Amino acid sequence: MDWEGLSRALAARYGSPRHGNPTDPTDCLFYLMLSRKTPIRTAARVYKRLRATVRGWDGLLGLTQVELVRLLWGSGLEEIRAGHLLAVAGLLRDRFGAVTLEPLRQWPDDECLAFLMSLPGMGMKTALCVMLYGLDRPVFPADAHCIRVLKRMGVIDARLAHRPAQRELARIVPGHLGYVLHVNLVAHGQQICTARCPRCAECVVANYCLLGEAAQQAAEGQLPYGESLRRT
Ligand code: SF4
Structure with missing residues:
Protein backbone atom coordinates (compact mmCIF):
# COMPACT_ATOMS: atom_id res chain seq x y z
CA MET A 1 0.00 0.00 0.00
CA ASP A 2 1.20 3.51 -0.83
CA TRP A 3 0.40 4.89 2.63
CA GLU A 4 1.75 8.36 1.89
CA GLY A 5 -0.40 8.71 -1.23
CA LEU A 6 -3.48 7.34 0.50
CA SER A 7 -3.11 9.68 3.47
CA ARG A 8 -2.61 12.71 1.19
CA ALA A 9 -5.70 11.88 -0.88
CA LEU A 10 -7.86 11.33 2.21
CA ALA A 11 -6.61 14.48 3.94
CA ALA A 12 -7.31 16.56 0.82
CA ARG A 13 -10.89 15.23 0.74
CA TYR A 14 -11.81 15.27 4.45
CA GLY A 15 -9.45 17.84 6.02
CA SER A 16 -8.34 15.67 8.97
CA PRO A 17 -11.23 16.38 11.41
CA ARG A 18 -10.64 15.65 15.13
CA HIS A 19 -14.14 14.18 15.51
CA GLY A 20 -14.65 16.22 18.68
CA ASN A 21 -11.77 14.66 20.61
CA PRO A 22 -10.15 16.96 23.20
CA THR A 23 -6.40 17.61 23.14
CA ASP A 24 -5.75 17.16 26.87
CA PRO A 25 -5.04 13.48 27.65
CA THR A 26 -7.27 13.28 30.73
CA ASP A 27 -10.14 15.06 28.99
CA CYS A 28 -9.58 12.75 26.08
CA LEU A 29 -9.70 9.64 28.26
CA PHE A 30 -13.05 10.51 29.83
CA TYR A 31 -14.52 11.78 26.56
CA LEU A 32 -13.60 8.52 24.83
CA MET A 33 -15.01 6.46 27.70
CA LEU A 34 -18.29 8.33 27.23
CA SER A 35 -18.27 7.95 23.46
CA ARG A 36 -17.95 4.15 23.36
CA LYS A 37 -21.09 2.61 21.87
CA THR A 38 -22.75 6.06 21.87
CA PRO A 39 -23.52 8.45 19.00
CA ILE A 40 -20.95 11.24 18.90
CA ARG A 41 -23.49 14.03 19.52
CA THR A 42 -24.87 12.29 22.58
CA ALA A 43 -21.38 11.69 23.95
CA ALA A 44 -20.45 15.34 23.40
CA ARG A 45 -23.61 16.52 25.20
CA VAL A 46 -23.09 14.20 28.18
CA TYR A 47 -19.37 15.06 28.35
CA LYS A 48 -20.19 18.77 28.47
CA ARG A 49 -22.72 18.22 31.25
CA LEU A 50 -20.29 16.09 33.26
CA ARG A 51 -17.39 18.51 32.75
CA ALA A 52 -19.50 21.47 33.88
CA THR A 53 -20.58 19.60 37.02
CA VAL A 54 -17.30 18.13 38.23
CA ARG A 55 -15.07 20.98 36.98
CA GLY A 56 -11.66 19.33 37.64
CA TRP A 57 -11.64 15.52 37.14
CA ASP A 58 -10.89 14.98 40.85
CA GLY A 59 -14.46 16.14 41.31
CA LEU A 60 -15.63 12.81 39.88
CA LEU A 61 -14.63 11.15 43.12
CA GLY A 62 -16.96 13.44 45.06
CA LEU A 63 -19.94 11.90 43.27
CA THR A 64 -21.83 8.81 44.31
CA GLN A 65 -22.54 6.16 41.69
CA VAL A 66 -26.21 7.18 41.71
CA GLU A 67 -25.35 10.85 41.10
CA LEU A 68 -23.00 9.91 38.29
CA VAL A 69 -25.54 7.63 36.63
CA ARG A 70 -27.97 10.55 36.66
CA LEU A 71 -25.39 12.83 35.04
CA LEU A 72 -24.65 10.24 32.36
CA TRP A 73 -28.31 9.77 31.55
CA GLY A 74 -28.89 9.38 27.82
CA SER A 75 -25.46 7.93 27.04
CA GLY A 76 -26.61 4.31 27.40
CA LEU A 77 -25.13 1.64 29.69
CA GLU A 78 -25.08 4.35 32.36
CA GLU A 79 -24.56 2.00 35.33
CA ILE A 80 -21.60 0.25 33.71
CA ARG A 81 -20.16 3.51 32.41
CA ALA A 82 -20.44 5.18 35.82
CA GLY A 83 -18.71 2.22 37.46
CA HIS A 84 -15.84 2.40 34.98
CA LEU A 85 -15.46 6.18 35.31
CA LEU A 86 -15.30 6.01 39.11
CA ALA A 87 -12.90 3.07 39.04
CA VAL A 88 -10.58 4.80 36.57
CA ALA A 89 -10.68 8.07 38.52
CA GLY A 90 -9.82 6.19 41.73
CA LEU A 91 -6.95 4.31 40.09
CA LEU A 92 -5.46 7.49 38.65
CA ARG A 93 -5.62 9.30 41.98
CA ASP A 94 -4.04 6.33 43.77
CA ARG A 95 -1.26 6.13 41.19
CA PHE A 96 -0.55 9.81 40.48
CA GLY A 97 -2.05 11.65 43.46
CA ALA A 98 -4.67 13.27 41.22
CA VAL A 99 -7.13 12.24 38.54
CA THR A 100 -4.79 12.94 35.66
CA LEU A 101 -2.83 11.32 32.84
CA GLU A 102 -0.21 14.11 32.77
CA PRO A 103 2.67 11.83 33.91
CA LEU A 104 2.14 9.69 30.80
CA ARG A 105 3.53 12.51 28.67
CA GLN A 106 6.99 11.38 29.84
CA TRP A 107 6.40 7.65 29.37
CA PRO A 108 7.44 5.56 26.35
CA ASP A 109 4.70 4.40 23.98
CA ASP A 110 4.64 0.75 25.07
CA GLU A 111 4.26 1.69 28.76
CA CYS A 112 1.48 4.16 27.96
CA LEU A 113 -0.40 1.51 26.00
CA ALA A 114 0.00 -1.16 28.67
CA PHE A 115 -1.13 1.22 31.41
CA LEU A 116 -4.14 2.55 29.52
CA MET A 117 -5.24 -0.95 28.52
CA SER A 118 -5.08 -2.01 32.16
CA LEU A 119 -7.76 0.55 33.11
CA PRO A 120 -11.34 -0.70 33.60
CA GLY A 121 -13.47 -0.55 30.47
CA MET A 122 -10.55 0.23 28.17
CA GLY A 123 -9.87 -1.70 24.99
CA MET A 124 -6.98 -1.40 22.59
CA LYS A 125 -8.75 1.04 20.28
CA THR A 126 -9.69 3.45 23.07
CA ALA A 127 -6.21 3.27 24.61
CA LEU A 128 -4.61 4.03 21.24
CA CYS A 129 -7.07 6.90 20.69
CA VAL A 130 -6.02 8.49 24.00
CA MET A 131 -2.41 8.17 22.87
CA LEU A 132 -3.18 9.59 19.42
CA TYR A 133 -5.46 12.49 20.35
CA GLY A 134 -4.22 13.32 23.84
CA LEU A 135 -0.54 12.41 23.82
CA ASP A 136 0.37 12.99 20.15
CA ARG A 137 1.87 9.51 19.79
CA PRO A 138 2.57 7.86 16.41
CA VAL A 139 -0.06 5.13 16.67
CA PHE A 140 -2.98 3.91 14.58
CA PRO A 141 -6.24 3.07 16.38
CA ALA A 142 -8.43 0.99 14.09
CA ASP A 143 -12.14 1.40 14.69
CA ALA A 144 -14.90 -0.35 12.73
CA HIS A 145 -14.72 2.24 9.93
CA CYS A 146 -10.95 1.95 9.48
CA ILE A 147 -11.10 -1.84 9.52
CA ARG A 148 -13.96 -2.03 7.02
CA VAL A 149 -12.33 0.38 4.56
CA LEU A 150 -8.88 -1.22 4.77
CA LYS A 151 -10.35 -4.70 4.33
CA ARG A 152 -12.16 -3.55 1.20
CA MET A 153 -8.94 -2.02 -0.05
CA GLY A 154 -7.25 -5.38 0.39
CA VAL A 155 -4.76 -4.17 3.01
CA ILE A 156 -5.74 -6.93 5.43
CA ASP A 157 -7.56 -10.22 5.02
CA ALA A 158 -11.31 -9.59 4.87
CA ARG A 159 -11.89 -12.68 7.04
CA LEU A 160 -9.92 -11.32 10.02
CA ALA A 161 -12.04 -10.80 13.13
CA HIS A 162 -12.18 -7.34 14.72
CA ARG A 163 -9.44 -7.70 17.36
CA PRO A 164 -6.86 -9.47 15.19
CA ALA A 165 -7.55 -6.84 12.51
CA GLN A 166 -6.91 -4.06 15.07
CA ARG A 167 -3.61 -5.65 16.07
CA GLU A 168 -2.52 -6.24 12.49
CA LEU A 169 -3.28 -2.65 11.45
CA ALA A 170 -1.58 -1.22 14.54
CA ARG A 171 1.49 -3.17 13.39
CA ILE A 172 1.55 -2.35 9.67
CA VAL A 173 0.29 1.25 9.39
CA PRO A 174 3.26 3.67 9.53
CA GLY A 175 3.09 5.44 12.90
CA HIS A 176 3.90 8.89 11.52
CA LEU A 177 0.76 8.69 9.36
CA GLY A 178 -1.40 7.27 12.14
CA TYR A 179 -3.27 10.48 12.93
CA VAL A 180 -4.02 11.52 9.35
CA LEU A 181 -5.04 8.03 8.30
CA HIS A 182 -7.18 7.37 11.36
CA VAL A 183 -9.22 10.58 11.37
CA ASN A 184 -9.76 10.60 7.61
CA LEU A 185 -10.56 6.89 7.31
CA VAL A 186 -13.20 7.38 9.99
CA ALA A 187 -14.68 10.25 7.96
CA HIS A 188 -14.47 8.18 4.77
CA GLY A 189 -16.18 5.22 6.42
CA GLN A 190 -18.94 7.46 7.77
CA GLN A 191 -19.60 9.32 4.53
CA ILE A 192 -18.67 7.20 1.51
CA CYS A 193 -17.40 3.71 2.30
CA THR A 194 -20.35 2.93 4.54
CA ALA A 195 -21.06 -0.50 5.97
CA ARG A 196 -24.20 -1.11 3.94
CA CYS A 197 -23.28 0.25 0.56
CA PRO A 198 -19.93 1.78 -0.43
CA ARG A 199 -20.38 4.63 -2.93
CA CYS A 200 -17.37 3.67 -5.02
CA ALA A 201 -18.28 6.00 -7.89
CA GLU A 202 -17.77 8.98 -5.53
CA CYS A 203 -14.65 7.64 -3.84
CA VAL A 204 -11.44 9.70 -4.04
CA VAL A 205 -9.27 6.72 -3.09
CA ALA A 206 -10.78 4.10 -5.41
CA GLU A 227 -17.50 -12.18 -9.24
CA SER A 228 -15.46 -9.05 -8.47
CA LEU A 229 -16.72 -9.01 -4.89
CA ARG A 230 -15.88 -12.68 -4.43
CA ARG A 231 -12.31 -12.00 -5.51
CA THR A 232 -11.88 -9.34 -2.82
S1 SF4 B 1 -15.89 3.47 -1.39
FE1 SF4 B 1 -15.47 1.72 -2.73
S2 SF4 B 1 -13.58 2.26 -3.80
FE2 SF4 B 1 -13.73 3.60 -2.01
S3 SF4 B 1 -12.60 2.57 -0.40
FE3 SF4 B 1 -14.73 1.95 -0.19
S4 SF4 B 1 -14.93 0.05 -1.35
FE4 SF4 B 1 -13.02 1.05 -1.99
Missing part, protein backbone atom coordinates in the same frame (compact mmCIF):
# COMPACT_ATOMS: atom_id res chain seq x y z
CA ASN A 207 -7.40 3.78 -7.15
CA TYR A 208 -5.98 2.38 -3.88
CA CYS A 209 -8.78 -0.13 -3.48
CA LEU A 210 -9.26 -3.71 -4.66
CA LEU A 211 -13.03 -3.47 -4.38
CA GLY A 212 -13.01 -0.10 -6.15
CA GLU A 213 -11.00 -1.59 -9.02
CA ALA A 214 -13.37 -4.54 -9.20
CA ALA A 215 -16.39 -2.22 -9.24
CA GLN A 216 -14.74 -0.23 -12.03
CA GLN A 217 -14.10 -3.39 -14.06
CA ALA A 218 -17.68 -4.49 -13.52
CA ALA A 219 -18.94 -1.07 -14.67
CA GLU A 220 -16.84 -1.44 -17.82
CA GLY A 221 -18.27 -4.92 -18.40
CA GLN A 222 -14.93 -6.69 -17.89
CA LEU A 223 -16.02 -8.66 -14.86
CA PRO A 224 -19.40 -9.51 -13.31
CA TYR A 225 -19.72 -7.39 -10.12
CA GLY A 226 -20.62 -10.42 -7.98
